[in-house]
Amino acid sequence: MNINTVLTEADCLHSLDTVIAAIDHIAEQIDRRMQTELLRDKPLVCLSVMLGGLIFTGHLLPKLKTPLIIDYIHATRYQGETQGADLKWLKYPSVNLQGETVLIIDDILDEGLTLKSLVDYCEQQGAKQVFTAVLVEKQLPMRRGLPQADFVGLLVPNRYVFGFGMDYHEHLRSAAGIFAVKNQ
Numbered sequence: 747m748n749i750n751t752v753l754t755e756a757d758c759l760h761s762l763d764t765v766i767a768a769i770d771h772i773a774e775q776i777d778r779r780m781q782t783e784l785l786r787d788k789p790l791v792c793l794s795v796m797l798g799g800l801i802f803t804g805h806l807l808p809k810l811k812t813p814l815i816i817d818y819i820h821a822t823r824y825q826g827e828t829q830g831a832d833l834k835w836l837k838y839p840s841v842n843l844q845g846e847t848v849l850i851i852d853d854i855l856d857e858g859l860t861l862k863s864l865v866d867y868c869e870q871q872g873a874k875q876v877f878t879a880v881l882v883e884k885q886l887p888m889r890r891g892l893p894q895a896d897f898v899g900l901l902v903p904n905r906y907v908f909g910f911g912m913d914y915h916e917h918l919r920s921a922a923g924i925f926a927v928k929n930q
């Protein structure tokens with residue numbers, strides 16, 4: 747596998763400008779929603795899902811006006827492969843989620859199994875309510891896990907995608923835009 751070839755042969759699904767505009771839009775939606783959901787003086791607890799959620803989180807959070815605190819989860823289901831397996835937790839959140847309003851931020855909703863496990867975990871920890879934000883939602887005929895996220899930036903077809911946090915065998919996470927691997 748030559749990574750440069752993967753990049754040059756890939757189909758660009760969403761340009762960098764489109765991604766940035768989508769993140770602006772999600773930020774507005776989150777701010778609007780949190781005006782009614784957040785209790786006075788309570789910050790939103792933002793949990794970024796490593797590694798894929800890193801770049802989306804870094805662009806999204808500075809755009810929010812909602813008061814917030816930042817923590818992260820490290821969990822992986824693909825482990826550098828293009829097929830998912832059981833979710834492996836590498837880091838649970840450090841903040842106490844009891845009674846908190848939580849926003850889980852990830853790069854992609856694919857089969858939804860990762861986000862379903864993370865939402866379940868936050869609820870088990872006593873979160874008052876749990877919202878999810880993803881940069882992209884993969885269009886699948888049906889999803890085995892969480893059917894949809896609360897905040898979605900862009901749609902992608904049922905192909906293997908990379909860029910803006912999403913990897914192809916751990917490479918290409920920093921690709922500036924969202925791309926689909928040729929013939930996948």
Ligand SMILES: O=P(O)(O)OC[C@H]1O[C@H](OP(=O)(O)OP(=O)(O)O)[C@H](O)[C@@H]1O
Nearest residue numbers: 796797798822823824856857858859860
């Ligand atoms: O909806 P699903 O089918 O569960 O897939 C989505 C998850 O897969 C990716 O993580 P991955 O396990 O590849 O780890 P990574 O964040 O380190 O890339 C992605 O970042 C999501 O967390």
Ligand code: HPA
Nearest residue numbers: 856905906907908912913
């Ligand atoms: O299509 C994908 N690309 C990158 N990471 C992923 N994790 C789930 N699906 C994908």
